[in-house]
Each structure stands twice: as structure tokens, then as C-alpha cells.
Amino acid sequence: MHVPASTEGIVRRRPVQRRSQERFDRILDACARLLDEVGYTALTTKEVARRAEVPIGTLYQFFPGIDGLLGALAERNLEHFMDRLTRRMEAERPSDITGMVDLAVEEYVAMHRAVPGFGVVDFGAVGREDAPSMHLLDSVLENNAAVADRLWALLGDLIGGTDRAAARISLHVALECADAVLRLAFRSDPEGDPVLIAECKRLLRGYLSEG
Amino acid sequence: MHVPASTEGIVRRRPVQRRSQERFDRILDACARLLDEVGYTALTTKEVARRAEVPIGTLYQFFPGIDGLLGALAERNLEHFMDRLTRRMEAERPSDITGMVDLAVEEYVAMHRAVPGFGVVDFGAVGREDAPSMHLLDSVLENNAAVADRLWALLGDLIGGTDRAAARISLHVALECADAVLRLAFRSDPEGDPVLIAECKRLLRGYLSEG
DNA sequence: TGAAAAACATGAGAATAGCTCATGTTAGTG
């Protein structure tokens, strides 16, 4: 935890030249698509490499294995989500919690529909490797915490109360709940069950506004 | 889905003789402990068999593979949890939602502390194999739905409103949230972060009582 | 510009995992 997550742990080596950057992305794309098709358990590095049209050695040049691959995918999803959310926040400038919640939920839903593999990994913690040993992957574990950090920076001042630390925790709790309920919404309906999506918004509004 | 889950899917063959029943349980115990030690990704059938002191063939006699093993573990956890919760509900007979929520959360927390592997699989959906293909494991997927069913039978009439269908959905949503927040509580503190546990109760009370 | 350094590419193959199945043993049953 002494070095920023972006330079260690999750990936072995980050590509610096254009060609390998493209291959890096192709590998993640292939991984995401395959995840949608066969699921987590049946995912293999060989098949990911085959689909990405890179030799297996190249995959291991960048990623330490399946865990790292999924971690990197989650990381990319997070960046993608934050970009979209930031853009919409700037465009629509919601002033209250209701508007903010609706926006965030809608963006999440949109990504679920549009981004391959998002339903399986979203922002991380797929395999839930949070075993005590924790021999690898320190970074992925607290991925939702990272999301909370980013969201906090983006919209923390909209969340109620004078106790900022408590508000920070509320945001994190709200995020975990939203993740869980929206997962459920997409498990029961590939397009996202509208009833559950509405229920998610209601839950978040109530929780975040009572401070 | 035409046959009850207890006779298909999750396990290959259910032991009927005492000796094999014990081995069945030993395998699940070993799986749970190993899960705590090495995490989901590093879990291997060979090592589970070794720890349970059964030959690998015996493991595959009962379980169709790692997925089934984890599914069966989750199923056992659920039975365990429902037994405990039912007992406490009968003993203390909470009359309102607050009492009910506190009880359920406390039992969940107690299991997290006491039952090996609970933090990783709790009631299921570990690998989140809910890919479109869904070639195997129809039963595990909707495991939290099964929990919701059991809870509904146990305490559905305590949950507010006249719309019973809506109350049923609220219960399921609340369950998913509780699962997520309590997982978080144990991720940040092996004994379960008290602040997050309290926050979980507050969230559930608010959500379930505004119905 | 030219050569040293850094980044990148490759795939055979060692180590290991998942899982099967043929063969044998034990427990219930009439």
C-alpha cells in the first residue's frame, strides 16, 4: 500500500508504446466479452489470448494472471463510469440528492446494458479474494472504496449533515447497496428490472437524505 | 426448475449412509476452511480432497465440481442461518421491524465470526456465474432469492403496508443490501466494523418501515 | 547517427488442475 495502485499490483507492466497499448486493450475487451459468454468460472487465459489474437506470453507480459486481468477490467470500468458520470453531472448540475441519485443510477444502468462484462465484474471484487492471507491483489479488494473516493470528490458536498466523516461513510454504504440491488435488477431481467431500479433509487434517496 | 433444488443440480449424489454423510460434511468443512485461507481463485478440488482426507474420486462422487461444491456450502450456510434465526425469533418474538432487523443482523454477524468460509460465500452466488449461457448451476444463482423466500415465510407479516407483493420485494432488496453492507463491514474489520454494522441496521430500519 | 538500453514479442513446455471411469468393496434387503 506504499505505492499508488496505478503503478503496481494489478498489472505487471503497463504498456508504453502504442502497439502494445492496443494489445493491452484488446486483451481486456476479449476478457469482457468472454466473461459475458461463459461466466467467471469457465474463463481461461488461453481463450482470452486467442480471442484477443495475441500469444499467451503477451497476456502474461501485462497481467499476472486471471485475477489481475479481472482487476484491470474492473479498474477500466470504473474510469469509464466516472468519466460518464462526471460529464453528466457537469451538464445537468443536479442540486439535490434526488437528482444526483437518479443520475448515478441511470449511468450505472446504462453501463450495465452497454459494456460487455460489466454485469459480472462491475467495479471489482469478483472473486471476492478477501481472504485473510491476501497474498496478492491488495488493490482490487478495496475497489468499491476507490469508487466511493471518486464519488465523494465528485458529489460529497451534496450529501447532508454537518458530520463529514459520517457523510463519507454513508456514501460508501449507499454505493455498496446500489451495486447489490442493481446487480439483482439485472439478474432477474437482462435489461434491468424497472421495479427494482426504481426501488434502488427510493432506497438511496431515503438513506442519503435522512443523514 | 421442474424438480426441487434439493434433489438435483447442486450435488451429484446425496449420501444416504452414515459413513458417506460424514465424508460429505468433511469435504464441505475442508472447502470452507480452505476458502478462508487461500480465497476463491486459489481453491482447488485436489487440495480440498486432501484436507478432507478423502480421495479425489470421492469428492466427485458427490459434487459436480468446484461450482457445485461452493453451491452446496452456501446451501448449508443458509440452513444453518435459518435454523439459528428461527430459534431466536421464537425465543424473543420481536414485535416491530427494529427488533427484527437487529436480530437478523446480529445472527448474520455471529455467523460471519464463527463459520469458516462464510465471509466468502455466505449464501451463494460466489462466482456470480449469471452469464447468459448459464450452462450449469441454475439453482445457486438465485440463492439470495431463496433466502428471501425463507425470510418471507418467517417474518413477512411483520413488514409493513397493504401491498404484500411490494413488501416481498422490499424484503429481497433489504436482504441484498444487508449482505453487501455487512460484507463491507467484515472487509474493513475482521471482527466486523461496528460503525458499519450499526449503519446497516439504520438503513434497513428506515427502508423497511417507510414501506 | 549509431550504439546501448528499454520495451516488446513469442510459443514450447514444465507444473499442475479438473475430472473420469473401470474396478473393487461395503451395506441394506427379501
Added chain:
DNA sequence: CACTAACATGAGCTATTCTCATGTTTTTCA
């Protein structure tokens, strides 16, 4: 006591993970 169903076993086939030695391309900078 014979007969059947349940149970036990582990060598071994297939498939997977991941390494590493070797070679190529790109970048750097004196």
C-alpha cells in the same frame, strides 16, 4: 445367503496456468 444399490479408489487423460530463454523493435542520448 444371494442380490442390489450405495460407496470407495486412484491412475491417468485432457486442459490450464504460467515461465522463460531467445529474438525483435523502439527509444534514448552521447
